[in-house]
Amino acid sequence: MAAIREILAKNIKENRRKLGITQSELAERADISTNFVAMIELKRKFPAPETLDKLAAALNIETPELFFTPASAEAALRRLHEAILGDVERAISEGVKMALTRGFSGHLKK
Secondary structure: OOOHHHHHHHHHHHHHHHHOOOHHHHHHHHOOOHHHHHHHHOOOOOOOHHHHHHHHHHOOOOHHHHHOOHHHHHHHHHHHHHHHHHHHHHHHHHHHHHHHHHHHHHHHHO
């Protein structure tokens, strides 16, 4: 497993690039120095919690996303997928039960 500084550096850099902004622009948005952003991306410095919040806000993400790894993101998506499938299966089952009940009661009344 990658070290926390590695994960943070990679995620900041990737999210910054997705936005198409430079280290300097990120620093300005987060109200920190460009040098500090560079040191974080080089894994030489680790920001305080308040600074993590500022960086996340500047990157338009939630703070915990700064620490997502592909494996944890994939696991979260897999859990979401399973939950959605379960909801869909329940909805279909209830719909079929309702249709059958209405269908049989409709035949009994005729």
